[in-house]
Amino acid sequence: MMPQTAEQPAQDKGATTGAPAESGAAPAPLPLLDTPRDGVPAVIDTQSGLERAAKALAAGTGPAAVDAERASGYRYGQRAFLVQIRREGAGTWLIDPEPFENLLIINQALSGVEWILHAATQDLPCLSELGMRPDRLFDSELAARLAGLPRVGLAAVIQELLGFTLAKEHSAADWSTRPLPEPWLRYATLDVEVLTDVRERLIELLDSQSKLDYALQEFEAIRSTPPPVPRTDPWRRTSGMHQLRDRRKLAAVRALWAEREQLAKNRDVAPGRLIPDSAIVAAAKSMPSTVPQLLSTNGFHGRAAKKDAPRWLRCLNEARTTTDLPALHVPTNAPPPPRVWAEKDSEAAARLNTAKPRLAALATRLNMPVENLLSPDTLRRISWRPPKPISPESVAVRLQELGARNWQVDLTSAIITVAFLDPEPLPVRATPEE
Numbered sequence: 337m338m339p340q341t342a343e344q345p346a347q348d349k350g351a352t353t354g355a356p357a358e359s360g361a362a363p364a365p366l367p368l369l370d371t372p373r374d375g376v377p378a379v380i381d382t383q384s385g386l387e388r389a390a391k392a393l394a395a396g397t398g399p400a401a402v403d404a405e406r407a408s409g410y411r412y413g414q415r416a417f418l419v420q421i422r423r424e425g426a427g428t429w430l431i432d433p434e435p436f437e438n439l440l441i442i443n444q445a446l447s448g449v450e451w452i453l454h455a456a457t458q459d460l461p462c463l464s465e466l467g468m469r470p471d472r473l474f475d476s477e478l479a480a481r482l483a484g485l486p487r488v489g490l491a492a493v494i495q496e497l498l499g500f501t502l503a504k505e506h507s508a509a510d511w512s513t514r515p516l517p518e519p520w521l522r523y524a525t526l527d528v529e530v531l532t533d534v535r536e537r538l539i540e541l542l543d544s545q546s547k548l549d550y551a552l553q554e555f556e557a558i559r560s561t562p563p564p565v566p567r568t569d570p571w572r573r574t575s576g577m578h579q580l581r582d583r584r585k586l587a588a589v590r591a592l593w594a595e596r597e598q599l600a601k602n603r604d605v606a607p608g609r610l611i612p613d614s615a616i617v618a619a620a621k622s623m624p625s626t627v628p629q630l631l632s633t634n635g636f637h638g639r640a641a642k643k644d645a646p647r648w649l650r651c652l653n654e655a656r657t658t659t660d661l662p663a664l665h666v667p668t669n670a671p672p673p674p675r676v677w678a679e680k681d682s683e684a685a686a687r688l689n690t691a692k693p694r695l696a697a698l699a700t701r702l703n704m705p706v707e708n709l710l711s712p713d714t715l716r717r718i719s720w721r722p723p724k725p726i727s728p729e730s731v732a733v734r735l736q737e738l739g740a741r742n743w744q745v746d747l748t749s750a751i752i753t754v755a756f757l758d759p760e761p762l763p764v765r766a767t768p769e770e
Contacts, residue, residue, distance in 0.1 A: 396426030
């Protein structure tokens with residue numbers, strides 16, 4: 337499909353359709369896809385409209401291109417504020433999820449249909465909240481990674497595979513805005529306009545590289561992975577908290593974070609719009625005890641900060657007196673940072689240092705990112721605590737236990753086994769001259 341663009345002067349048409357540019361001239365800009373082929377559909381926000389959409393989508397053919405727009409940074413949580421779906425024979429449908437309890441009727445209409453999403457892990461959680469979960473999945477971003485494309489954003493993939501550009505100027509907009517502006521709706525419509533074309537080109541590319549089966553295994557792993565369990569002590573992910581080395585100050589972070597979270601949920605705003613993480617850490621460092629002291633703390637400024645100042649001070653006072661002080665460090669089964677491996681376990685460090693470049697070399701030959709060949713976390717875990725005895729069979733079993741897919745195990749287990757059985761010596765550290 338070629339984009340619909342404004343009429344251009346005759347002398348420019350050859351360049352925009354791929355004719356060679358004059359010697360020494362800059363490459364002609366690619367045409368911009370800025371107009372949906374069927375126009376911008378009306379947003380569905382009634383039950384009757386939702387039923388029409390479901391009926392049309394069920395009668396369509398082939399895969400369904402699916403996308404969702406959130407209001408990250410504006411609203412609490414990651415729920416979808418617009419769902420876009422396009423299917424051959426059904427056209428494009430824009431659905432406002434807010435008036436509906438769920439979108440199960442849409443999910444049922446797409447039963448057994450392959451869904452095409454770009455960066456599926458970003459949208460599947462919010463779609464799942466609406467009762468939407470694909471029976472089959474094609475992730476065009478992941479496919480582009482496995483195919484070795486240099487850039488994998490949707491606009492870049494479209495440019496690489498289809499030869500035109502797609503504007504992405506509204507990707508970070510506040511999609512909870514009502515009514516949604518027409519330019520935003522045009523952008524949202526275009527996001528699913530060419531996903532089917534992209535899928536076809538990626539399938540051809542992956543098949544020519546003998547990687548299509550790898551991609552299908554990855555897609556199924558994403559589709560079938562259950563939602564993550566809630567984090568223990570989520571407040572420990574406060575940015576900048578590593579600066580604190582006192583349990584009382586950690587208690588202040590915990591209290592401020594929990595209060596901010598509850599307030600953000602009640603007001604339906606992103607927590608960072610109340611006070612940023614940097615303000616929580618700054619308050620925990622200085623432990624202000626009065627409103628003027630708090631408002632002079634970095635991050636506590638503006639009318640909202642003054643209005644909620646007593647709330648934040650109460651949290652700090654609770655942290656001053658609580659006997660329930662959090663531990664400085666939480667026990668974990670994760671390996672320590674690799675930078676300390678040489679001191680803690682030199683044999684593990686040698687295993688990692690030997691296997692890592694060999695896997696990187698294989699990834700280069702396969703023309704894919706090494707993290708898609710095998711996740712760095714998986715390599716670190718098996719290097720830190722390898723199976724005993726080390727053999728191709730035991731390494732393969734351990735990789736599968738750690739979540740590696742069959743194609744990853746087939747390609748990497750022998751390399752890892754050899755590296756572990758005969759690791760290269762660690763570089764000798766230079767000692768300071770006496």
